[in-house]
Amino acid sequence: MxxxxxxxxxxxxxxxxxxxxxxxxxxxxxxxxxxxxxxxxxxxxGIKSSNSKNVLLSxxxxxxxxxxxxxxxxxxxxxxxxxxxLRSEFSEENIEFWLACEDYKKTKMDNLSCKAEKIYEEFVQSDAAKQINIDFHTREATAKMAQMPTPTSFDEAQKIIYILMERDSYPRxxxxxxxxxxxxxxxxxxxx
Incomplete structure (x- = not known):
């Protein structure tokens, strides 16, 4: 013992x-x-009557x-x-990754490679500073897709993070x- x-x-x-x-x-x-x-x-x-166009938050x-x-x-x-x-729960990387993916989808084809590399290095690679919580197979598949980027390269990982936020952080x-x-x-x- x-x-x-x-x-x-x-x-x-x-x-x-x-x-x-x-x-x-x-x-x-x-x-x-x-x-x-x-x-x-x-x-x-910034809160105005519901008829105002200047409503910031209601x-x-x-x-x-x-x-x-x-x-x-x-x-x-x-x-x-x-x-x-999420920052208070030390999990702000989830929304940051999700937003980065949304931005990535709007990127022109000639800029995809640069953005894909940045997202991969910041969130996906195993030693990323803001590593997201995805399974090994998704991480590997995303790594391969990031090497030959298309607008859908991060879709599977983004879906997993969305579900994680939806089921875990969002109810809290x-x-x-x-x-x-x-x-x-x-x-x-x-x-x-």
Whole structure:
């Protein structure tokens, strides 16, 4: 039976090590709160009557985000708030990859190779800085497709990431204080 080994780490070092993870998580949550403190008043300043064309964000739009991930991602404000939520969960690479793929699909054929290489290096390769969570076979197939890029080279990987966000992050986002507080604040403002 293997033994249990203890290092000579002091209790001070353990407390410092324990403090690192919560501080990092705390920083992400603080960044999200600061973002929302900045954005909510900014967005509220742009809220006009439903007849105005200058509406930046309304309770109705935020409410529609709960209908589907697709509705959320078609809204620029929705993308921004969801990205900040994912950042607080240390998984913002998912939306960044999904958005990069959407941009890639609109790329002219003569620029595909350069963009494909960038997306592959940033998100797909096994040592990528923002590596996405896809299976080995999809990673290998995507690597081959990126070498001879077409507008659909990243479709399979993008689909997997979309499903991951839809089933995992998106339901948590809808239950999060971030989303619920934003919706409640906008609904309260629309009543006043």
């Amino acid at each position: 293997p033994g249990i080994f203890f290092s000579n780490t002091s209790s001070t070092e353990l407390k410092e090590a324990e403090g690192k993870v919560p501080k990092r998580k705390h920083k992400a949550l603080t960044d999200l709160r600061n973002y929302l403190k900045f954005m909510v008043p900014h967005l509220e300043a 309770a109705e739009e935020v409410s529609q985000w709960s209908q589907s991930l697709e509705k959320l991602l078609t809204s620029q404000n929705g993308q921004d708030v969801f990205r900040e939520f 986002f809808l239950k999060s204080k971030v989303y619920l507080n934003l919706l409640n604040k906008l609904q309260d403002n629309s009543l006043n």
